[in-house]
Amino acid sequence: MRQTGLAASAGAAWVLLAACLWGLLGIFGKFTQQEGVSPLEIAFWRALLGGGCFALSAGVRRSTLPRGRDLLITGLFGLGGVSIFYGSYQLAVRAGGASLASVLLYTAPAFVALSGWLFWKERLGLRELGAIALTLSGVALISLGGGSGVQVSVLSLGWGLTAGLTYSLYYLYGRVFFERYDPQALYAVALPVGALGLAPFVSFAHKSPAAWSNLGLIALLCTFAAYSAYSLGLRRLNPTRASVIASIEPVVASLLAALLFAERLSALSLLGAVLVVVAALLLSTAPGPQLQPTTHPDALP
Template identity: 30%
Template sequence: MKQYYAMIAAAGALWGLLSLFFEVLSAAGLTSPQAVGVRTACAAVVMWLWLFVRDRRALKLKTWKHLWYFVGTGMISLAFFNSCYFACIERSTIGLAALLLYTAPVFVMLFSAVLFGEKLTGRKIGALALTVVGCGLATGAFSGGLSVHPAALAFGLASGIGYALYTVFGKFALRDYDSRTITAYTMLFAAIGVLPISQPVQAARIVFSSPQTIIMALCGGVLCTVLPYLLYTKGLTRVDAGKASIVACVEPVVAALVGMLLFGEPLDVGRLGGMALVLAAIVLLNLPISHYTRTAS
């Protein structure tokens, strides 16, 4: 069981590295929606080419009715939450937008309790509280007075719901498909979903303007998109949705570390404390699983 938690934590860490590639692509002239479009398009092309060469059977759907899984993971989740997240940033701050995005575990737990019968245990709720406070501190959302515009709050909460829906739709999809198929179709539908707001022709010109931007686009698509979604979806096969969403919150911790170590963002007690709280939440979720596994064996 530990390896599945490790997969989810690794996925969160890789998502947290995405800021590295976004910095380069933004400096080259890509807007945030364009960067998302490039990321998902590269991920879709790489994933489909890889499966076409290695195992074409993984691209075959059992029935066309199952497309709703991937409309859910790709359009309703990935494309939707990115759009809402950037709309929130435009109306507030990155820190507040990140905090509202990481309300996702709350929604995952609520959805999972209703749809999958997952129990809301005291340990889960405690870990969730640690995660929300920790994310707020790690992202800097609690520093200074926060004056939240109603539209920013609405977009931010919508991004959290959209983020949570990947876990929900992913759980449904896992009943019929493995992580490779789910990731391939998710990226395809996500790329289609962001197409209207990403100005693809202009974005392509910027990406192909230099070898550096091409490499960064591919790295962002493979290392920070294809690989983490494969790992996270695989982890969902053995970890319940509520716990998975909390473990994946290692993402803002890694993102904060990247900002501090590579981009000179301030290192303070609040951020360090926030990281410690998120990691404590992950430990809290893992300890009883490890104990149970040892007892059972």
Template identity: 30%
Template sequence: MPQFFVLLAAMLWGTIAIFVKQLTQFGFTEMEIVTIRVLFAFIWLIPVILLQQKAVSLKIDIRHLWYFVGTGLCSIVFFNWAYFKAINIMSISIAVMLLYTAPAFVAILSVIILKESMSKKKIAAIAVTITGCAIIALTGSGAQGEWSIVGFMIGLCSGLGYALYTIFGKLALRDYDSLIITFYTFLTATICLIAFFPFWKKAVALPLEAWLYMGGLGLLPTVLAYLLYTNGLKKIDSSIASIFATVEPVAAVFIGISLYQEKLFTGQVIGAMLILSSILIISEKKKNRSILE
């Protein structure tokens, strides 16, 4: 059952592209979709906090606000924007593979910021990731609109932003529970975005279907996926869970091919396999996955 929870969480994360594509068709920009995701996720998190009797732990030290600026703005807002933008510029398949460069970025940033050692496995994982990205870049030049230099760079930014959550989250875990960190992460992101991206001005004129997609984005591939993953993580080793979680890019690629008729080139498949293999290399000693995608 724990393995099933992790697999289901990964599959839910893989469906993000569906929500992004549909909300884009309804006329929302990438930053408006990011705002929608963080706001609805925050709303869904309120009953979760109350049901798990975590309300008494909501008090935080004002000196620790920078934790949540880091997780909320530097990571959640930045990586979601970059990922959503990459999905709309290129294929879903390439976008999700570039997102999964995050472990390599974590390996580099953990040495610089957290002063962790640079092991041979980290070096190998970084080298394999770079090779995979290079192959995708070289192959992608003939992808007829499904690849661009700008999209490729933005896709890499999504991996960097995702990695920053692990870095800031690891610092915050010294003082707070993971659910509380997630709660304040989305609260911070919501407060910072909602005044600048008033998506509801467009949403009021849209049909119920649009609202279902908005609420669904905050619930299914966000809060529900987080709850399933963390519950599964209680019963199995985190390194094994991180391997199961690689179902996410597989699910995203399947969605891209089956629903949006995307094509994968041989070089892109090879590059994707190298990027995923780097996760397997680095996950053997991995203690924590990013708290929430």
């Protein structure tokens, strides 16, 4: 019993570490943008450098790479789940701020529920419908509330919701492939493809040492290390508890954004953010098919 309790405590610590590392993504992204690097270039280097980390890990683990039709689908996933997701998230950080982007990312479970209903004919019960209603209400309150240092606009909401939508693609892809292959092998393919998809839209700029440092931290800490920590946590903790602990991510992002960039959501926006996170928790902890913790956007890339 004592060993089980210690294992659960260790698992919770790993998940908490992962959530904190994911919460740093928008912070490092904003610092990098202040160094003159565009959002899409940040997304490109995150995909390329992060993909290199996953490829090295998959090679050490001697993981089997997808082939044939599975390779094609993984490549298409790389374009939607990496190119568009990475790019839209950094564009959301530029347009609205790190805290707003992090909160809007948690609209993804609502998109998952809707996609399950559309593509798999999964029933939307009262829990799912209530969570979707909470998500819509939360986004509406954020739109009306605004805040100091936070730019709530059609552009910031659009990019943030696009990030949430493309985050949900991880569920559609993951429910089939994450049981079939080592996820790190899948990321080793998807991330470089995502970088290639971004490359034509990137205007590469001269980067200072500080910019390169931030890009390296995004790839190593916010991408590869965060996923690895979360995986270690899931070996010792059930997925429901892990989902609850991981929901601290937008809290970490918002606190750091307030401290470092003077981003402060208004009381109305904070209420909206709470509704979005509560809706995500309702869907993530629901019985049956759901957005599994192993498909967290920043656990993958």
